[in-house]
Amino acid sequence: MLIGLASVKGSPGVTSAALALTAVWPRPAVLLEADPAGGDLAYRCRAAHGGPVYASKGLLTLAAAVRGGVPGHAALFEQSQMLACGVNLVQGVSSAAQARGLGTLWATIAEACRVSEVDVIADLGRLERTSAGMPLAEAADFLLTVASTSLESVMHLAESLNELTASLRNRAAVRVGPVLVGPDAHAAGDCADLDEMLSRAGLQVQPTQRMPYDPQALERLEQGEKATGRLGRTLLLRAARAVAGSMVELEAVGA
Secondary structure, eight states, X not given: OEEEEEEOTTOOOHHHHHHHHXXXXXXXXXXXXXXXXXXXXXXXXXXXXXXOOOTTSSHHHHHHHHTTSOOOTTHHHHTOEEBTTSOEEEOOOSSHHHHHHHTTHHHHHHHHHHTOSSEEEEEEEEOOTTXXXXXXXXXXSEXXXXXXXXXXXXXXXXXXXXXXXXXXXXXXXXXXXXXXEEOGGGHHHHHHHHHHHHHHTTOOOOOOEEEEOOHHHHHHHHTTOOSSHHHHTSHHHHHHHHHHHHHHHHHHHTO
16 A cells, blocks of 8 residues: 655645654555655654664665666565664655656656555655656555644645645545644544535545644654554554554555
8 A cells, every 4th residue: 555645835744744654554664755855854763773874775776776677566665774663764865856867767666656565655745736756646545635734734735635636647546635733632623624624615535634743752753762652652643543544444445
């Protein structure tokens, strides 16, 4: 299964949401940093060996491995490396210039995700119809658009969803849904309000899911604490587990 996470204008938090989601994913998974603007988890997270993430593996070496052929089932996992928190990471490009240099290989990388022996959670960064990462969005089983609860972010989210759903060539096969990052106390009401607004706008998307703003839990995860025990009981990881469970369940029933 391929899950893409994308942000909209004025909505930070997609990388953090992708990290939390991968940390609690119920099956073997790889986190793919596919933000054409560049990845940053290599700077934010420690590797399992205790030092920084090695530069010798990542999206560029994945692109080289799948260039000119049919991607193998193990291609993604072979280019990943374990973070201290237990997440397998394929680190992203370091600049937009590197992303542009991949050219048509973005489509091949998307195919590698589709045939991967493990589930893939892809951080697509800010996604627009002209983004280099659109082949990944079009190949995804689920496309989650991450926004904050501010009025500006929600309005941009509605506009982006309208544009993205119209741009997806295989939109009937991609289940698109929003994720709101904000205070947990208001989460249920905020999600219900957004669902109503999107319904009135005629957008047929999955129900809105929540992801609490929890910087303390995120920092612990980035510093290498496993998403079990006390960290696993935090609002952030409990919500991420609910999001993961809903997608696995939908996949199982073919909804």
